[in-house]
Amino acid sequence: MNFRPGTRDEPEINLIPFIDVLLVVLIFLMLSTTYSKFTQLQVNLPVADAQAQESTPKEVVVSISADGRYAINKDTLEGSSVEDITRALSQAAQDTREVVIIISADAAATHQSVINVMDAARRAGLVRITFATQQSGSKGSGSKI
Secondary structure, three states: OOOOOOOOOOOOOOHHHHHHHHHHHHHHHHHHOOOOOOOOOOOOOOOOOOOOOOOOOOEEEEEEOOOOOEEEOOEEOOOOOHHHHHHHHHHHHOOOOOOEEEEEEOOOOOHHHHHHHHHHHHHOOOOEEEEOOOOHHHOOOOOOO
């Protein structure tokens, strides 16, 4: 009986044959691949003889101050009710429905004052509304009404 402890070597993964096989596959793929150059397509685009847009939509600027005062196209409104704003917007739009309403509200203005302008524009039939903003780097360069 052999009672001596045997020394067994731990099996190791030999990476050299693996790398050799990968290099052979890589060389095979490089040689068997054909590189084709696609020719550029010659496209003749159609020519359109369009007229430039002659009229831009009219803009009505509604300014709202921090204390709730309104100005339409730099004309201060006396009243601040929705009916007063609706009447002033209708006069500024001159019965045209393609007017763009630009709401320029102070950052400290209440939400209700902005909603009042939007409601007045809806009542006047003006549906194109946008909001004026300023870039974050130009803080303090606001306009007075």
